Amino acid sequence: MRITQHDIARKANVSQSTVSRVLAGDAKVDASLRRRVQEVLEAENYFRNARAAGLRKRSSAQVGVVLKRPARSLEGDPFVSVLVSCMTEVLRPADYHLCVEVASSSAEQAHIYEQLLRSDRVDGVVVLEPEMRDARFAQLLEDRFPFVVVGDPGEVAVPSVDNDNVMAGALATRHLLEAGCARVGMIAGPDEVRFSEDRIRGYVQAMRAAGQPPRVWHSAFGPRAARETARRAFDEDAPPDALVVLDDAMALGAVSEAQRLGLRVPEDLALVGFNDSGLCELVEGGLSSVALNIEDLIRKATEELLEMMRGRKPIRRTRELVPCSLVARRSSARGGRA
Amino acid sequence: MRITQHDIARKANVSQSTVSRVLAGDAKVDASLRRRVQEVLEAENYFRNARAAGLRKRSSAQVGVVLKRPARSLEGDPFVSVLVSCMTEVLRPADYHLCVEVASSSAEQAHIYEQLLRSDRVDGVVVLEPEMRDARFAQLLEDRFPFVVVGDPGEVAVPSVDNDNVMAGALATRHLLEAGCARVGMIAGPDEVRFSEDRIRGYVQAMRAAGQPPRVWHSAFGPRAARETARRAFDEDAPPDALVVLDDAMALGAVSEAQRLGLRVPEDLALVGFNDSGLCELVEGGLSSVALNIEDLIRKATEELLEMMRGRKPIRRTRELVPCSLVARRSSARGGRA
């Protein structure tokens, strides 16, 4: 049995409500009483029971986040680590805690959301990987439940924070053009994948602005698929001398294929990836990459959620784009305009 | 304001405790009453308030896990994703939830543990990255708080689940020996790192058993450091024709150095890494790797914790080793005994 305010009250010879007041920092408690109580609190190493306090205050001091894990692909996703770190980093000073759930299907996801909200286990949620006509939004809005979307929620009027993927695509492309590359191509992801499409838009914009014809190859995710795609690209009549590649892992696939063909990086092929992940180290001299500043994104989203939970901010359409930045390494060091 | 059992009771024209009984599946509720209540529950989409139930039952139906994030190294750690997935996978069917905390220093970590336990926010914890004389154990044991250590807790008598790193080292080594490699070396981690030392022991055992002299190079973590170390190894008089490398990322560093020197993999240099991570795909034909079956490990640990929380198992010394397995790919395909 844990120690309660009642126990403290007895030992300090005051009423339990006085103990509660001292803990709350109530200014109108007599100094001597306060000291007595605080000494006992210290001595007994008292911590307030979170559940009881929450029951009374009608709040859990917890926020939730629901990950989606397609089927059984447990392959360590580095994003989760960043998500958890950044969220707790913001939540902790505000005395909030993080409850993480994992859904393996859409049906389960829906149930988890419902349970999370209606059982009052959390005071707010961060919604990941929004889908086009996302059933979660209606439910959350109807319940007036505080939430923030990370990603692109589409047309619905909800609070969201996102990368600027268009800018990211343009940034990578301009960088290669400025390095003097003559035929900058892009290896993108599968069709209809939102962030891929956005980066393509940025790429195309930048190419058009430079008066160059864009050239995009679609590829499945992963380094292996990207290697195959790169092979197709190098097989063409006028193969690219630079590639913007959808992410770092895929860029490594392209590098590996280039090496197989005896192409030198960056002399024969310059590359820029996305995410600025640890993978960039795997290329000798480093892989240039667009840092999406996911950390900032998560922190922003969490801060906004906090504001909403505190009732200082209404739950309404809001769209913040976190700027990205280019980390130049050897893979794109072609040295000035050709 | 959320809907309560009281509301349900009124609408079904029964007492609130009957509602509670129906929810608890109490067999001795009359069938007609039960149906009436269940209809209302359904209609109102009732979910039990987790806090209130917990307060009464003296349990939170939550377990905690505290990650340690040294300073500001947010670099996405893929382990976190696996940890969270596997824990929730086991917890969910048991109706438990996961509360994740992140500590950036030892002091903060201690405080988080104390708060987590004493504020009764969770019913049990999974303890990661145990240290040699870990202050957490004493505290947890004294409070009779359910916990399981993932990793090697050393001499203290606590429940733990761990990889079999010795076996892992031996497995990798034997595999290379059986492939006909003549001089199998090992690139290990920094001194005194427990799992590295254990894998070295396995390596040495296997080499001795084969009548071969072991040769170990110590290296800092990361592919870059491993590349330097590999260079030193290749510089020796009788360079290794095969390497057991502490992890996949470091193995990639070695591969990259080998390629630079014109060595073919696996003909001139065979390799085996550890973790069977996604990085293995980055080597053409694949990097052979020892799968540590972290998923099993986490699931085992979580299951044991559940048992302890349910009071079906005491909190005492327990040490379970999860077996590992070798995933052979092209990087070690030397084709039978030479």
Added chain:
DNA sequence: CTGTTAGCGCCTTCAA
């Protein structure tokens, strides 16, 4: 079998 009652530990009026 069902309803009434008594808390779980805390916060917060309301009187004193």
Added chain:
DNA sequence: TTGAAGGCGCTAACAG
């Protein structure tokens, strides 16, 4: 300023 009392929503013992 302090203490007594009520109630957050729920479970469980006790009557009936």
